[in-house]
Amino acid sequence: EDKVVQSPLSLVVHEGDTVTLNCSYEVTNFRSLLWYKQEKKAPTFLFMLTSSGIEKKSGRLSSILDKKELFSILNITATQTGDSAVYLCAVTMEYGNKLVFGAGTILRVKS
């Protein structure tokens, strides 16, 4: 069965800290891995990763994929209270187009 596991389940940090969120997966015919941020309602797209070892960066957020070890990390540097959210990892397969989601990591940034 296709599986996506995120860790930690939740995390509390102080403003300015750097955090690393983990996502491991076991799926057949892997195509890509996506990261989303869910605040109150709609998840918003952060990154899509298809190639191993190539870092994607957007401001203080960055992410990288390791297709050999089947995991990805999402880094957030100099965290701010606005980074508080649930971070969701999802994978897609070559066939079909559904996303298989992990349970998410709840990040709380304290001021």
Added chain:
Amino acid sequence: GEEVAQTPKHLVRGEGQKAKLYCAPIKGHSYVFWYQQVLKNEFKFLISFQNENVFDETGMPKERFSAKCLPNSPCSLEIQATKLEDSAVYFCASSQSRWELFFGEGSRLTVL
């Protein structure tokens, strides 16, 4: 429109009643997806469409759930004879490609 619009935001139904949710995808997006999120837990894929055709329905509980995307109409997800365990937030998403999804704000269904 520029965002995925879902209605209603909140729907309350008694067990056994029908529930119908609507989704207007972003203009120009040809893929529409429905996901179910129970109690802030994992997103469960239900069904996807490419234009008005079902693309992947492997997540749909077919006995009571049905969905349509007809031309010039919002897409819909209908649950016949709702059960308590159908209580969830139902998210619609749309995409130009098969992969990068843009989500609506969800419709919260409460079955009493």
